[in-house]
Amino acid sequence: MGRTLTVIHALGLMLVVFSLAYLMPVVTALIYGDVTVLLDFLLAMVWTAAFGGLMWMVTRRYKGELSIRHGYLLVVAMWTAMPAVATLPLLLVIPDLSFTDAYFETMSGITTTGATVLTGLDSLPPAINIWRHELNWLGGMGIIVLAVAILPLLGIGGRQLFKAETPGPMKDSALTPRITETARNLWLVYLGITIACIVSLKLAGMNWLDAICHAFSAMGLGGFSTHDASIGFFNSPAIEAVLIVFMLLAAMNFATHFLVWRSKSLAPYRMDVEGLSTVGLVLISCVGIAGFLWWQGTYPSFWTALRHASFNLVSLATDCGFASVDFNQWPIFAPLWMLFLSCITASSGSTGGGIKMIRTLVLVKQAGREFVKLLHPSAINPMKIGGQVIPNTVVFSVLGFIFLYFMSVVTLTFALLISGLDFISAFSAVIACINNAGPGLGVVGPASNFGVLTDFQTWVCTIAMLIGRLEIFTVLILFTPQFWRR
Numbered sequence: 001m002g003r004t005l006t007v008i009h010a011l012g013l014m015l016v017v018f019s020l021a022y023l024m025p026v027v028t029a030l031i032y033g034d035v036t037v038l039l040d041f042l043l044a045m046v047w048t049a050a051f052g053g054l055m056w057m058v059t060r061r062y063k064g065e066l067s068i069r070h071g072y073l074l075v076v077a078m079w080t081a082m083p084a085v086a087t088l089p090l091l092l093v094i095p096d097l098s099f100t101d102a103y104f105e106t107m108s109g110i111t112t113t114g115a116t117v118l119t120g121l122d123s124l125p126p127a128i129n130i131w132r133h134e135l136n137w138l139g140g141m142g143i144i145v146l147a148v149a150i151l152p153l154l155g156i157g158g159r160q161l162f163k164a165e166t167p168g169p170m171k172d173s174a175l176t177p178r179i180t181e182t183a184r185n186l187w188l189v190y191l192g193i194t195i196a197c198i199v200s201l202k203l204a205g206m207n208w209l210d211a212i213c214h215a216f217s218a219m220g221l222g223g224f225s226t227h228d229a230s231i232g233f234f235n236s237p238a239i240e241a242v243l244i245v246f247m248l249l250a251a252m253n254f255a256t257h258f259l260v261w262r263s264k265s266l267a268p269y270r271m272d273v274e275g276l277s278t279v280g281l282v283l284i285s286c287v288g289i290a291g292f293l294w295w296q297g298t299y300p301s302f303w304t305a306l307r308h309a310s311f312n313l314v315s316l317a318t319d320c321g322f323a324s325v326d327f328n329q330w331p332i333f334a335p336l337w338m339l340f341l342s343c344i345t346a347s348s349g350s351t352g353g354g355i356k357m358i359r360t361l362v363l364v365k366q367a368g369r370e371f372v373k374l375l376h377p378s379a380i381n382p383m384k385i386g387g388q389v390i391p392n393t394v395v396f397s398v399l400g401f402i403f404l405y406f407m408s409v410v411t412l413t414f415a416l417l418i419s420g421l422d423f424i425s426a427f428s429a430v431i432a433c434i435n436n437a438g439p440g441l442g443v444v445g446p447a448s449n450f451g452v453l454t455d456f457q458t459w460v461c462t463i464a465m466l467i468g469r470l471e472i473f474t475v476l477i478l479f480t481p482q483f484w485r486r
Contacts, residue, residue: 025130200245404474436469
């Protein structure tokens with residue numbers, strides 16, 4: 001019981017810190033002179049800080065170090081509580097918005113999914129759009145990592161939290177000896193690339209509000225937009241090209257970006273087997289899908305097909321979720337291939353979701369080992385990726401993850417099917433949500449949104465987003481008897 005109260009104590013303090021995130025939309029409301037929205041955000045900020053402060057004060061005598069199991073509990077509590085309090089400004093500002101839809105929207109933001117239930121984005125108050133996109137940006141690298149980086153005074157197990165929240169199977173590799181310094185360096189790189197993206201989008205033709213919002217979405221691979229037509233609103237090859245570059249950067253391991261910055265050399269990119277596999281697969285797919293669309297007569301020229309195929313494929317493959325055209329209308333092979341890529345393309349240590357490229361490489365290597373074992377039963381054949389030997393413990397962990405991933409997809413898809421949704425819409429909605437990729441196909445395609453779903457279907461997709469963002473194990477472990485045993 002004492003350890004659980006320690007989790008509540010830490011969660012309360014983190015909610016107080018999270019309340020500071022309202023400052024950006026508050027400043028935005030001031031700039032645009034929107035007094036009503038300003039007061040709503042100030043009220044939400046006070047409520048969030050008061051609620052977190054009350055939790056912290058009531059449990060202050062239980063402050064202490066957390067065990068690894070309570071690190072997992074705090075991570076899940078954090079990623080469910082933050083979307084809940086983040087709904088406050090949406091509920092105050094947007095009339096007739098239900099808590100279910102508001103929670104879906106904020107969960108989509110924080111988990112960097114980018115699926116939305118809102119329409120009329122073009123006419124939303126700027127502060128609300130900033131708030132949605134800020135959630136994308138904060139969720140991108142992980143709010144827990146940020147807290148550990150700037151708040152060592154929390155007195156909780158930083159390494160346990162970092163391992164529970166960080167994506168990918170190889171969580172013990174550190175960039176610097178101290179976990180707080182590691183997290184801080186990752187955030188500095190993240191911030192630096194975000195600023196570069198904002199400036200690039202402004203130079204490409206966006207206004208400052210759109211540039212900031214879409215840079216936040218691109219770097220968090222969140223996919224929220226300030227327009228119902230998403231990137232199609234701009235109809236700009238220059239903007240699409242800028243976003244392609246930064247979406248690919250965001251889909252790579254930020255540890256690699258940090259090593260490039262620290263060494264002042266591009267060599268770490270050449271040595272990053274996972275990153276090279278990600279970029280190589282995406283580029284080959286862009287050319288292949290462009291040729292397929294041209295061959296099918298979807299576009300009159302190969303170069304037009306290449307433009308639209310490249311942007312939308314990169315967006316979905318990296319789990320961002322922007323759209324420039326309604327790819328739901330393309331021949332079914334193309335969007336299904338893009339959804340498949342969303343499962344495997346993003347690197348570990350990136351802001352993307354899905355299985356991750358490193359796990360895909362491990363599976364491919366393991367399949368090769370099985371062939372060798374069949375032919376040479378006594379052979380010693382260690383797995384190597386990028387010249388590094390991969391321990392069997394990592395291989396077993398990957399196999400376990402893949403099993404739980406596909407079982408989660410199957411279970412959630414059946415839940416949507418039994419609720420009356422058609423197969424393509426149900427399957428693509430689950431894939432899009434569990435991969436944190438944004439739009440699906442069918443009734444949840446890029447020309448529509450998730451607002452057409454019933455409340456039950458919306459909650460199923462919300463659960464998919466959460467377990468996808470926290471990589472399944474972190475959430476499902478809470479439902480095992482072993483977790484609660486002393």
